[in-house]
Amino acid sequence: MASSFSGSVKAELCRNNVQRQCCARAECFGVLLFCNSFGPAGVRIITESREFAQRLPKLFKRAFSVAFDQAPEKDGAGKLIFQITAPEKIRLIMDQFGFSPADTLALYVNLPVVEEDCCKASFLRGAFLAGGSVTDPAKGYHLELATTHLSVCRETYALMEEVMGFYPKTAARGGGQVLYLKQSERIADFLTYLGAPVAAMGIMEARLEKELNNKVNRRCNCDDANTTKVVEAAQEQCEAIHFLRGQGRLESLPDKLRFAALAREAHPEASLTELAEMMEPPITKSAMSHRLRRLTELAEEGKEAST
Numbered sequence: 112m113a114s115s116f117s118g119s120v121k122a123e124l125c126r127n128n129v130q131r132q133c134c135a136r137a138e139c140f141g142v143l144l145f146c147n148s149f150g151p152a153g154v155r156i157i158t159e160s161r162e163f164a165q166r167l168p169k170l171f172k173r174a175f176s177v178a179f180d181q182a183p184e185k186d187g188a189g190k191l192i193f194q195i196t197a198p199e200k201i202r203l204i205m206d207q208f209g210f211s212p213a214d215t216l217a218l219y220v221n222l223p224v225v226e227e228d229c230c231k232a233s234f235l236r237g238a239f240l241a242g243g244s245v246t247d248p249a250k251g252y253h254l255e256l257a258t259t260h261l262s263v264c265r266e267t268y269a270l271m272e273e274v275m276g277f278y279p280k281t282a283a284r285g286g287g288q289v290l291y292l293k294q295s296e297r298i299a300d301f302l303t304y305l306g307a308p309v310a311a312m313g314i315m316e317a318r319l320e321k322e323l324n325n326k327v328n329r330r331c332n333c334d335d336a337n338t339t340k341v342v343e344a345a346q347e348q349c350e351a352i353h354f355l356r357g358q359g360r361l362e363s364l365p366d367k368l369r370f371a372a373l374a375r376e377a378h379p380e381a382s383l384t385e386l387a388e389m390m391e392p393p394i395t396k397s398a399m400s401h402r403l404r405r406l407t408e409l410a411e412e413g414k415e416a417s418t
């Protein structure tokens with residue numbers, strides 16, 4: 112999965128060095144609350160990102176001076192599994208976040224841990240590294256964070272609103288909770304905030320390319336099928352009808368012409384066939400064309416007479 116878009120985003124995020132201890136702890140907190148399992152029984156983190164796998168031991172060392180009890184081989188591939196099972200390590204980590212292994216309470220985002228602005232970004236980065244994914248922008252726009260803890264979902268929702276200025280969407284999935292974004296701009300803003308500006312730019316470029324292609328396609332479709340000609344003819348008819356109305360001549364026209372004029376006026380974009388079907392009784396397309404031509408001729412004559 113190293114070549115997936117998610118994989119490259121995680122690799123980019125991991126190039127942000129682990130520096131301040133407050134941030135290392137906040138990032139670990141995000142990892143723990145969004146990883147496979149974290150509780151009195153221990154920690155279990157499974158990832159397919161090699162960069163994240165290289166980062167994890169450094170991160171936990173900087174945050175708590177704790178080493179994993181089980182870690183994958185250095186050049187492992189596929190699903191990489193990290194575990195902490197020693198009770199004293201678990202107690203130490205839980206204590207840092209204001210929990211106790213004896214607690215039966217649900218885990219939540221302990222706000223003092225993410226009080227500083229630097230730590231808020233670190234927390235969300237950890238959450239994304241452990242429980243996040245983002246779709247290749249060539250295929251669609253979707254970024255999500257998944258957690259098994261309901262209150263963590265609720266608090267992360269509020270935290271994202273606080274730092275990003277918008278709420279993610281939420282959904283329950285398979286006994287867990289998912290926070291997700293669907294708009295390209297928001298996904299790009301969020302990735303920039305987490306520390307992946309290159310990936311964010313990739314998303315905006317993909318969007319521009321898509322918009323450009325759509326424009327080109329629309330223009331081609333327009334050139335096809337003589338659409339331009341049809342539109343111009345309809346415009347000319349509308350102008351003629353408008354002129355006749357202005358001259359007070361519309362009312363005195365024979366019914367056939369008057370109804371044709373009213374139909375065109377009310378439906379400037381309708382095709383000849385559609386207009387013909389609106390007549391009572393319906394007429395043929397060529398009869399409709401004839402009536403509309405007659406209207407433009409009358410307008411031409413009227414204009415000549417008035418000059």
Ligand SMILES: [Zn+2]
Binds near residue numbers: 131227228229
């Ligand atoms: Zn910090």
